[in-house]
Amino acid sequence: xxxxxxxxxxxxxxxxxxxxxxxxxxxxxxxxxxxxxxxxxxxxxxxxxxxxxxxxxxxxxxxxxxxxxxxxxxxxxxxxxxxxxxxxxxxxxxxxxxxxxxxxxxxxxxxxxxxxxxxxxxxxxxxxxxxxxxxxxxxxxxxxxxxxxxxxxxxxxxxxxxxxxxxxxxxxxxxxxxxxxxxxxx
Numbered sequence: 675x676x677x678x679x680x681x682x683x684x685x686x687x688x689x690x691x692x693x694x695x696x697x698x699x700x701x702x703x704x705x706x707x708x709x710x711x712x713x714x715x716x717x718x719x720x721x722x723x724x725x726x727x728x729x730x731x732x733x734x735x736x737x738x739x740x741x742x743x744x745x746x747x748x749x750x751x752x753x754x755x756x757x758x759x760x761x762x763x764x765x766x767x768x769x770x771x772x773x774x775x776x777x778x779x780x781x782x783x784x785x786x787x788x789x790x791x792x793x794x795x796x797x798x799x800x801x802x803x804x805x806x807x808x809x810x811x812x813x814x815x816x817x818x819x820x821x822x823x824x825x826x827x828x829x830x831x832x833x834x835x836x837x838x839x840x841x842x843x844x845x846x847x848x849x850x851x852x853x854x855x856x857x858x859x860x
Contacts, residue, residue, distance in 0.1 A: 679741035682725035683749045686756055691726055691748075693719050700726075700748055704755025706816040707796070711747050714740050719748070726752075754816035761825045763811045767832075767840035772801045772809050779811070783832040783842065797824050810845065 685691055689704045700711045700719055713719055717740050718729045728745040730737040753759075765772060771782045779799055781789040793799055796815050803809045811828065815821040825844070834841035836852040843849060 677742075679728055679730070679738075679745045681745065682727050683745065683752055685721070685724045685726060685752060689752060689755055691721050691752070693721060700751070702748070702751040702755055704752075704816075706755050706758050709751045709755060709817055711744075711751060713744055717741060717744050719744070750818045754818055758814055758816050759818050759821050761813045761821055762845040763813070763825060763828060763842055764845050765809045765811070765842050766834065770809065770832075770840075770842075771803070772811055774799045774801045774811075779828070781828070781831060781842075789831055791828065793824060794820060796820055811842075 689702065692701045692703075693699075694701065698713050698715050700713055702709045702711075716731055716737060718731070720727045720729070726748055728741060728748065730741040765781075765783065767784065769782070769784065773780045777793045777795065777797075777799070779791045779793060779801075781791065783789070793813075796817050797820060798814045800812045801809060802812065813821055813825055813828075815824075829842050829844070832841045834843040834847075834849045836850055837854050839849050839851060841849075
């Protein structure tokens with residue numbers, strides 16, 4: 675049995691989990707919002723005694739992988755509507771700047787033009803710029819999948835390069851550095 679899939683997901687106070695068997699959908703409502711997740715019709719999701727239990731019909735490979743996947747997705751949904759998720763990105767490079775106004779993020783990372791990115795309503799953004807420090811973009815949301823997708827899109831505008839380490843990187847990310855050229859001695 676899947677080690678992840680067999681663990682029940684505890685439902686904290688203030689969170690409501692409903693299973694729509696007709697549409698094969700799990701709906702989680704909490705103080706930070708509402709999330710929906712389609713579930714494969716083979717996988718069975720039950721809510722009982724403040725726990726969500728996920729079960730599978732057989733031990734074939736597809737059912738085993740979906741079992742753990744849907745349990746993890748439901749756990750992320752419950753955590754998202756109670757605590758939320760946060761991703762911080764750091765802009766390393768001379769002249770790299772970012773500003774935010776509402777859901778519009780304006781990024782300047784060395785191109786001839788600024789990059790304007792409209793963020794989804796579910797994702798909140800803030801930019802902190804201090805003197806002699808790299809600008810930090812903070813993204814918060816209750817939807818972990820959407821948050822990761824937006825953060826990956828922002829990082830793709832200027833991924834960190836291995837020689838000087840310039841680019842947009844996650845705050846806890848370690849960029850592997852290369853030595854570069856060395857002068858030959860004659």
